[in-house]
Amino acid sequence: EIVLTQSPGTLSLSPGERATLSCRASQSISNNYLAWYQQKPGQTPRLLIYDVINRATGIPDRFSGSGSGTDFSLTISRLEPEDFAVYYCQQYDSSPPWTFGQGTKVEIK
């Protein structure tokens, strides 16, 4: 089972600032099968990025994904008020289980 560790646990930033979230895998994700999701309080998770770098339909270009092997990042270039939420990475590489990271909360400073 691939374990995903997200850091930091909480990121305190102001609107307009840049956010960089990290997701580290316990073993290499060789097929680049990694996604990022956003979840706001009381809402359903929403797919942001799939296959490491591809934005899902309707996702603004201020969201970008990068990385390879065991180290991956989600960057939000300029935080908008609606971006304050919890973000999860998920791997769907090789065989299931297709695990999630524990989440990073982006909060208003």
Next chain:
Amino acid sequence: QVQLVESGGGVVQPGRSLRLSCAASGFSFISHAMHWVRQAPGKGLEWVTLISYDGSNKNYVDSVKGRFTVSKDKSKNTVYLQMNSLRAEDTAVYYCARGMSGWYGALDYWGRGTLVTVSP
């Protein structure tokens, strides 16, 4: 548009069973894997199970193996999660989600979830 609607949640005693349903519409049901993901109160997301586009392949997280069974009814465009021998730690909101492809793929559409509470 794609819609996923879960139902069947509720309060159940430990050791009892519950069956969740996920009614899908707005897409070709036989072309996509379907997943169940759960979220315990105040906790993160936990992937539970998936069933492949044709129903031939199923996988489970270790904590539910032997207790949960996923299935699909193509005639009803519905996915089911049969949960037996329920435990307190199974208490969570259960989300149904669509995989982007028939097997591998991120989860691009999610239902609103159904709450399962396991309590004496």
